[in-house]
Amino acid sequence: MSIDLAIDGAVAIVTINRPERRNAMDAEHYAGLSRAWIEVRDNPAIRTAIVTGAGDKAFSAGADLKSFTADAPPLADTLLTQQGQLLNRGLEVWKPVIAAVNGACLGGGTTLLLATDIRIAVRHATFSVSEVKRGLFPGNGGTQRLIQQLPHAIAMELLLTGDGIDAATAERWGLVNRVVEPDELMPTALAYARRIAENAPLAVQAAKELALRSRDVDLATGLRLEQLMLRLLQTSADAREGSDAFGEKRPPRFTGA
Structure with missing residues (x-):
């Protein structure tokens, strides 16, 4: 029990x-x-x-x-x-x-x-x-x-x-x-x-949060939140790793950083 x-x-x-x-x-x-x-x-x-x-x-x-x-x-x-x-x-x-x-x-x-x-x-x-x-x-x-x-x-x-x-x-x-x-x-x-x-954990969590918060905000606010969150993720090590892995034709190794 x-x-x-x-x-x-x-x-x-x-x-x-x-x-x-x-x-x-x-x-x-x-x-x-x-x-x-x-x-x-x-x-x-x-x-x-x-x-x-x-x-x-x-x-x-x-x-x-x-x-x-x-x-x-x-x-x-x-x-x-x-x-x-x-x-x-x-x-x-x-x-x-x-x-x-x-x-x-x-x-x-x-x-x-x-x-x-x-x-x-x-x-x-x-x-x-x-x-x-x-x-x-x-x-x-x-x-x-x-x-x-x-x-x-x-x-x-x-x-x-x-x-x-x-x-x-x-x-x-x-x-x-x-x-x-x-x-x-x-x-x-x-x-x-x-x-x-296997996916980038920060991106996955951001996608879930934005999707759920969209129920409580208007579209313009939701789009702005998307823009700001995406700008943050562009500075992450995982975003760089995703780009490098794609160019090198290998599976990415995401760390959540």
Whole structure:
């Protein structure tokens, strides 16, 4: 019962390891997940990350509702906005994150999914934000990102009915990139991660940050931010290495400098 963090070369693998509870997360697991994301953000050896669940039944069933409704935190904690930040709740992680969805992706599992960049799912995976069936609504970005990432009518159907969809439907609507057989899940996710890790890390992180910030700024501001960021990257050692490698017809050796 833990949040496991393994590092494979430049790839971090974050595993929600509570299969006996369908990888549902109580306060302890959310705290562990927060620590894992901070390590991914701050460790320069990590260039990309994969998040998955233990076992073959569930990616995550989301928040362990019994633990939260039985022991609600003090009301004052709602003002501690920088406490226990998560990928889907305030923490800025510009390194790409890939979701390897190994089974049911429910509630908080789906809101975590929505904060990732590339998503691979097994054929038996299911997806839902069913909190309205239990007197709640999907927090940690559920009401914000779902409407950004899916057509309006589809997002509202999921939010308001609480009904779920299967992996094929999720792929059709662009919620996931690919649907694969179970034995192909981690190899496919790792292939994506390693392809990304081969690229210039500063450029990759800048591309992700600019793309996500574009949702919150007008086009003129976004274009100006692009211009300024590109000017910065032009002075980097990686930009020089990319140019030299292209001229010398060899693979580049990027260092993130």
